[in-house]
Amino acid sequence: MQMKKKTHIALCAIFILISCFSLSGCFLIENKIVALDQNVEEAQSNIATQYDNKLRRIPELLQVVKASKNAEMQAMVEVVEARASAAGQIKLDSSVLSDADQMARFQSAQAELNEGIGRLLVISENYPDFKFPDQFFQLMDEIEGANNRITVAQTRYNSAVKEYNTYILSFPGKLFAEKAGYTKKVPFQMDLDVTKPVGAMDLDL
Amino acid sequence: MMKKRLFLAVALILLTFAVPLVFATEDISSFFYKDKNGLYEWTGSFVVDAAGVLTGDERAELKEFLLKLNDETSVQIAVLTTPTTDGEPIHDFAVRQFEKWQLGQKGVDNGALLTVAWDDRKLDITTGDGTEGILTDAKCGKIIREVLTPAFREGRQGEGIISAVKNMAGIITQDESLVSVTEEDSEDEETDDTDLSWEIIKIALAIYIIVRLIRGDSLIPFLYGKSSHKGGSSRSYKGTPHSSSRSSSSSYRSGGGGRTSGGGASGSW
Numbered sequence: 001m002q003m004k005k006k007t008h009i010a011l012c013a014i015f016i017l018i019s020c021f022s023l024s025g026c027f028l029i030e031n032k033i034v035a036l037d038q039n040v041e042e043a044q045s046n047i048a049t050q051y052d053n054k055l056r057r058i059p060e061l062l063q064v065v066k067a068s069k070n071a072e073m074q075a076m077v078e079v080v081e082a083r084a085s086a087a088g089q090i091k092l093d094s095s096v097l098s099d100a101d102q103m104a105r106f107q108s109a110q111a112e113l114n115e116g117i118g119r120l121l122v123i124s125e126n127y128p129d130f131k132f133p134d135q136f137f138q139l140m141d142e143i144e145g146a147n148n149r150i151t152v153a154q155t156r157y158n159s160a161v162k163e164y165n166t167y168i169l170s171f172p173g174k175l176f177a178e179k180a181g182y183t184k185k186v187p188f189q190m191d192l193d194v195t196k197p198v199g200a201m202d203l204d205l
Numbered sequence: 206m207m208k209k210r211l212f213l214a215v216a217l218i219l220l221t222f223a224v225p226l227v228f229a230t231e232d233i234s235s236f237f238y239k240d241k242n243g244l245y246e247w248t249g250s251f252v253v254d255a256a257g258v259l260t261g262d263e264r265a266e267l268k269e270f271l272l273k274l275n276d277e278t279s280v281q282i283a284v285l286t287t288p289t290t291d292g293e294p295i296h297d298f299a300v301r302q303f304e305k306w307q308l309g310q311k312g313v314d315n316g317a318l319l320t321v322a323w324d325d326r327k328l329d330i331t332t333g334d335g336t337e338g339i340l341t342d343a344k345c346g347k348i349i350r351e352v353l354t355p356a357f358r359e360g361r362q363g364e365g366i367i368s369a370v371k372n373m374a375g376i377i378t379q380d381e382s383l384v385s386v387t388e389e390d391s392e393d394e395e396t397d398d399t400d401l402s403w404e405i406i407k408i409a410l411a412i413y414i415i416v417r418l419i420r421g422d423s424l425i426p427f428l429y430g431k432s433s434h435k436g437g438s439s440r441s442y443k444g445t446p447h448s449s450s451r452s453s454s455s456s457y458r459s460g461g462g463g464r465t466s467g468g469g470a471s472g473s474w
Binding site: 046137138139140141142144145148149151152153 | 296297300341342343345346347350465466467468469470471
């Protein structure tokens with residue numbers, strides 16, 4: 001009898017211990033999901049900032065182009081202007097990122113804008129004797145820099161997404177992610193390079 | 206028979222020792238190991254000339270300059286020449302290399318990397334998070350266009366690289382004496398105004414100096430008798446004697462930085 005009571009107490013203790021562990025485990029898993037989600041959000045806002053940085057420089061670039069007195073380049077102003085405003089219309093947020101159609105539209109708008117900017121650069125190279133103002137190349141450097149930062153930010157975003165997806169789709173995380181409404185995130189698939197020659201640019205995205 | 210075997214064994218052992226000896230006679234940094242991601246291992250030198258585009262003297266001068274820069278300011282600039290990036294855009298390659306080498310001090314990330322892909326004819330400057338604010342993309346682009354590209358086109362790549370590195374160092378440490386590219390900000394609409402006021406300042410200064418010279422005064426009245434050297438944040442590297450205490454093959458740890466958001470610029474020649 002005495003013996004039975006002892007085992008009873010021991011069983012209770014073990015049960016309490018296990019529930020304590022699993023409860024704290026739950027919190028740990030939840031915290032981890034939140035942290036991974038935050039990582040993705042942060043990476044995402046970094047990308048958005050760099051896209052904004054790029055768009056902000058376009059009007060200034062077009063001003064310089066208008067003043068350049070190069071007819072071939074001036075003919076591109078309206079094209080680039082239209083593409084910039086098209087690209088500016090889609091703001092990169094979570095709803096766009098998780099929607100494949102929206103994402104495709106966003107990416108093709110950005111690619112077209114890049115193609116336009118790239119063409120300006122090619123034109124400037126076709127006229128080695130034509131004196132383009134320093135500011136033109138400076139703005140081009142800044143736009144290229146923004147594109148480079150976008151590439152880096154997207155790579156980081158993708159690794160954050162990968163880590164997040166792996167966690168919410170595999171065992172302990174999966175149990176909570178579904179209940180708490182954490183869904184799979186879509187990685188970026190894009191190659192931006194304004195310095196690429198126009199011919200090499202992939203236009204049919 | 207026994208003797209012959211013993212002789213063979215001794216000869217073999219000697220040979221195994223001799224092989225590294227033969228190689229050791231060359232500069233150790235002329236060996237370049239790549240990791241599985243196609244990046245160069247850190248050899249403890251700020252100059253990795255894997256494409257062999259620099260002369261021995263140029264390499265030594267660069268190493269000396271970059272070690273001094275690291276010692277005095279903790280800014281870490283590295284130069285890497287590689288035959289090719291195997292189709293990868295040079296800036297992406299350079300960013301990965303920058304992160305691997307962890308250039309700049311930990312938490313400050315005051316590093317920069319100049320990359321040359323010789324056979325691809327591509328150039329790149331990558332800046333760390335701590336340098337991109339001052340060595341801006343536009344300034345990197347300017348160095349590439351005005352210093353590197355012309356030099357590479359004329360076959361003076363060593364000169365070009367040294368000059369570019371000095372410009373980078375000068376801009377980061379705000380040491381005007383090293384900077385040869387013209388300074389120009391993107392928001393200088395009133396260039397004529399600033400030029401005019403600069404002229405006035407120069408004339409005024411000239412008059413001031415002439416007047417003081419005629420009167421036989423010291424040119425800097427306030428500092429007369431005091432040390433004119435004030436401890437500033439930037440230091441001058443030009444004109445200071447080369448330290449012979451450190452040989453060019455001494456190895457250095459990278460600073461533990463290496464964070465970059467991809468700043469810099471690329472170009473080709």
